[in-house]
Amino acid sequence: MKINGSDRWRTAVAVVGFAAVGVLAGCGDDSSGTTDAAVATPEPTASASAMSDNMDSEGMDGMDGMMNDPSATPADQIDGAVEATFALLDTRPPGTDDAAGTAWLAQTDDGTTVTVTMTGLEPGAQYMGHLHAQECAADNGGPHFKFDESGPETPPNEVHLGFTAATDGTGTATVTNEQQVGDAAKSVVIHPMEAMDNRLACADF
Template sequence: MRRVPSRTRLAVACATAATAALLAGCGGDSAESASSSEDRTATASSSPHSGHSGDMDGMDGAAMGDPSATPANRLPDAELVEATLEPLDTRPPGMDDVAGTAWLAQSTEGTTVTVSLTGLEPGEAYMAHLHERSCSTDNGGDHFQFEKGGATTPPNEVHLMFTADESGAATTTVNNARRTGDDAVALVVHPHAAMDNRLACADFEF
């Protein structure tokens, strides 16, 4: 068996810790921070970076969003809820013009979520998650989970990851085989590089 030099082991440990630190947070309580630290990074965007939407860290990119998928608001025979994304006070400086719409559709096929935004930083990556509380309550509270206390990754949670195009716009869609019912009440958008800075939120009114 080939031994790995101690310096190499140290470098790997440091890289792992840095990645966990980057993904930690999401602006909620300690449970929320632990949840976000386990998020997998797979990019699916409406920008030229969409070629990077493949498998990263074992997570299929389609589980995090597909800009070419049929949007939730265009699905036939689905129960559709539309919500306007509003900037949050926790947004990073210079993000006052962020605006957009989120759609949540439910059918016999499960749940489809689409998010469309403008006013983003061109070329920057963002993540959105379904949350279990309204925007006015702790900025959405914790992530919505189909099985509370279960896995913090899809398909137990609904995540969307996307990169803003050169105009600062982005649209992506994700599908989940299960219905959320009325338990997922909000969608929260975060900059990927600063997950604690919740950027915008939309309330779904069922």
Template structure:
């Protein structure tokens, strides 16, 4: 996706603000919740990828629960998450409903369970490495008019058992961890 100068400037500002708030990046999207979100070559949603619940291999699932740090009005958020691992790497898919309509969201794999500090820090392949992909797995999407949204992303590396949860954040309020799903 090629960003025009105003969109690139806005996306860069979002990246800076998100890094300060949560230690990761944000991106711009075309708005239907299914298009690829991309910042400087960093894809956060690949609508052409095979969803994790359809990938051959070891597939873990989890149901989202609303966290105590969620923004007001988030009580009805629900959804499922899948994490598939095989010889080709890791695929993560999330599907949610009850979100604010036409709103940008960002999700990350986390290094702890939902009960442990709302997922704890972001999962990193290299603990001393960067806070952005490919060292972390980020998913981004814009919810539809009906408040539903989904994203799928793949990595050519396996996360092993180091990423027991995925956390969703509103893109404009990264300090507010909205919902978390533990993989089982």
């Protein structure tokens, strides 16, 4: 997700701006949830469904590097990267008890790189991730992390990840941002695309 101000970048931002509507609709600040939330399978919102259709046509990994850049150096290959293990959340949807994974966050003079890898996912299902402003124990990560609190809820002001689980239930994504998050981004949260109100897993950095 190298930010270069080109027409190609502005086009990608417009696409993700549309996509983020569905993401944000199911990723509010009130995410503490209960066991009851974990057993309810919510219907996807219209905006989430639209985003899913868009991802089906273009692929989660093909969003111009804004949610997953396979050409980027993974964070775990960068010196000084922080490693964190995902913990399952009570708000996770049914059938996700086997999900597990690791996240890395690296900061250099070039900015921030985030990589997530997961196993035990539903093959072919689409997943979203975001950096969050609180630790997992505080409201399951709380709100999304923003570089500018008064800025938009889309990249590059937020850090979003997206990927489709492979046939073996694994998934990975790497994104970069030219800004450093410092110590303000406390966690990364993963959501199933079809159940955005149900936060699946969280990892503290």
